[in-house]
Structures are given as C-alpha cells and as structure tokens.
Amino acid sequence: MPVLDSLVRPRFVLFVAAVAAAGCSTDAKPAASDAGVPGSTTDGKAPSSDSGETASCAPDESAPVPAGRCAPVDGGDGTTPGCNEWVKVDVPGKVCGDGSPYKFFVNYSNKSNNLVISFEPGGACWDYDSCSGKTGIRGAANPHGIPDNHMDTYKYLNLLQRTDQNPAADYNMVFVPYCTGDIHSGNNVITYTNAGDGGTDSITFHHAGHENTLAVVDWVKQHFTHVPKLLVTGCSAGGAGAIINYHFIRKGLGDAAQCGYLLDDSGPIFHSDGPSKQLHEKVRSAWNVDSVLDTLDGKIPVAIADLKNDFGLLNVALSKEFPKDRLSLTLYREDLNYSLYSYQRFFPGSTESDIHGYWWTDVQSLMKTYDGLPNMAYYIPYFRSDNCSHCVSIPPLDHLEYVTSNPWFGSEIQADKLSLKDFTTTLLDDKKPLKSYLEDVQPTEKFTSDESNMCMAGG
Secondary structure, three states: OOOOOOOHHHHHHHHHHHHHHOOOOOOOOOOOOOOOOOOOOOOOEOOOOOOOOOOOOOOOOOOOOOOOOOEOOOOOOOOOOEOOOEEEEEEEEEEOOOOOEEEEEEEOOOOOOOEEEEEOOOOOOOOHHHHHOOOHHHOOOOOOOOOOOOHHHHOOOHHHOOOOOOOOOOOEEEEEOOOOOOOOOOOEEEEEEOHHHOOOOEEEEEEOHHHHHHHHHHHHHHHOOOEEEEEEEEEOHHHHHHHHOHHHHHHHHHHHEEEEEEEEEOOOOOOOOOOOHHHHHHHHHHOOHHHHHHOOOOOOOOOHHHHHHOOOHHHHHHHHHOOOOEEEEEOOOOOOOHHHHHHOOOOOOOOHHHHHHHHHHHHHHHHHHHHOOOOEEEEEOOOOOHHHOOOOOOOOOOOHHHOOOOOOOOOOEHHHOEOHHHHHHHHOOOOOOOOOEEOOOOOOOOOOHHHHHHHHHOO
C-alpha cells in the first residue's frame, strides 16, 4: 500500500518525560486546487454519511470477562498477567527491518471483552537514506528493533489511556509496534545501496510489516475468542496500517469479533490519480505491495488490478465488504507532516503552499468517495500548530500544560462544538448516526515562520 508519516516519536519522548516528572521525481507539479468541497456547509459540517441507511451492528456485551484473563494487582501468582499493565509478547520467526526479533504488547482489561488494536506511527522508507536512519525523523521508525520498555513511550496516547478521556478506556488493548518502514504492509527483503559513497555501502532491509501483522492477528485470535466491539486505529503510519490491515484483522478474527470500527488518524489512503501517484508507484515496487494485494484476489468487492492502479479503492472495498462496520478517517486540513512524506521528495522545490495544495487536492478527492459510502465518515479539523498539525488523536505535545486536563485540545471543530473524543464516542455507538465533519478555513490559524521552517526541514 501507500503513504507515510511522522515526526511524532522523538517529540513524544519529551512528552513522556514531562508527564513522568508531573525517491525523487522531476515530473511537473499538479495544479493546487482551492475549490470548495461539494456539499460542505457554512458551519463546517459535510453531508451526513448515514444518508444511505445501512443496517447497524448490534454487539452483545453481556458475556462475563473470563476470570483468568488477568490478575487485578501485580500479576497475581506471577503466571497471570496483571490487568491494565503492558505485557510484551515475543513473536518467533518475525523480524524488524534489520532482522532483529519482532515483538508486540498487550494490556488486559477485567472490565470488558472489547478490544482496540492500535498501530504505531513513525515514518516510512524506500531507499538507503531513509531505511538506514541517515535521514533521521523522516526515515523508518525503530530501524534497529523494538526495546522491551517500548510502551514507556506510547502508553500516554489518548486511545491507550485508562481514563474517562478515552471512549475505549475499558477495552483490552493490543499495540502493534512499527520497525519495518512500510506502514505495516510490506512483503519484501531488499538491498539498498548508498549512492553517495560510490555504491560501496549497502544495507539489507526487511519490509516485513504484512507478515508481522498477520502474526499479531493469529495471536489475538487465540487469546480473545469473544470480542463484541473491535476498534482498529493508529496515527500517521499507524493510521495507514490500520486501514490497510483492516480486512486481514476482520477476516483473521472471524466470528470472534462481532462489530468493527476503524479510526484512521492522519494516515489516509488517497486515490492514485492525484498528487500521491508517484509515491504510490515508488512504494508499490519497494515494498512488493502487489504480492500482498494478490492474496485478496476474489476476497474483496474490488478488482485487484484496479486496486493496484488506484490504492484509494481500498476505502470502497472495505465499505462494501463490511457494510455494518463503522469506518472513519481523521486528519488536519493543514497537515504538514504526512503531506511532506507524500509530496516533498517527489516534487522537488515545492513550497509550503504547494504542499498544502497537493494535500487538499488529495483530501477533497477522498472526501468525495467517503460521501458516497454510507458507513464511512471523516472528521477534519483545520489546524493545530503542535506536531506540524499532524495526528489528531495524540495529545498536544507542544501544550503540555493541557495534557492532563484537556488531552483532546486542538482536535475541536468549534462550529459544531465537537472534539475528536466526541466523534470517537459516536463512532463506537451503533445506535447513533455516523456523520462527517469538515471545519471551515480558519484564517487566523497558521504556522509561524519558525514552525513552518522546522516542519519543512523535517522537524
């Protein structure tokens, strides 16, 4: 599949510390579009996505939580994991980009049988510079593997906290780490050569995201046999990983998962006939995407040949394959992070204005697709200066004073008096209509020159 990612990780480490203390192309540039979105209204709300009236799902949450799932305090006898604690799970035979062992993490609940599977954010790579770590933040996350204390960094994500600020606070939680540079979707072992030193230096990189995810799904199926509500989410590369792997998760869990929900945060799978075309072509080759798509032949309601040529048809396929599931996308209109991954290396010399133009062109095209699918919705606020206006569900890292009291700060659409927390609460409630929201342009909300320069330079 396509797409990319995140300045989140390095700055998130600073956030955790604070809380603990209290491939280029010379193709011509596409024309930037500033046309309005069909059907948007002056209050920022787009047409309701429930206009098609599909049948809703009805999760049965009456079954008791298995008594032996977890121990209420400190792991009990030492053999049973403690409730509400992150536990490492080793995955024999699965690897990170450098061939080191892969692992993931689970956090058990004794209050619910529901489950959230969250994919880690963190960059993408498709050449020597980005996969070796030479490009820093804009390269692949965790290129040398996953530490055992990995959740010390990520346990503060809004949708992984056990507080009343999280609509999924009582869910069991599985966190899928990211160390393969392929937005959790690749299926390739490739040697990248450093052209800058005359080709004498090279690395062998494992784009093994697809196999790693399938291994996690197999484990989940064995350990969670009754899941009334299944939420699949992630931000940036994790958001892309969530939607790309949604079919494999739903089919892998089978009847064990009753009702499904998707919240793709800032990892949109755009159509391939717009500005994202060159990126899609690059990663399709580097990550051997076709081999993954071929496994879907005859299993999804979209022709595989068409999907290979237009990754955006994945949104259509999932909507039609799982008509009772509630599927959603959130992102900022002024994202200056994932947008840079998508266009900067493919349109050399692009200005910030150019990048925003390409992004808005792709976003409008995808919104039009969502507006025609009754079980899909988007939630698109305009801007937040924190983290280059990227990852709506992550706490405002540049506003640490708000984190404990208002972790959803900056995710609001003011005209509708909503935050992403409200949207997610509705997403998980099958009795409420699923609607799309788009915030109008806010002329006074924009990056300072220093913020803009930082984002454009890679953080």
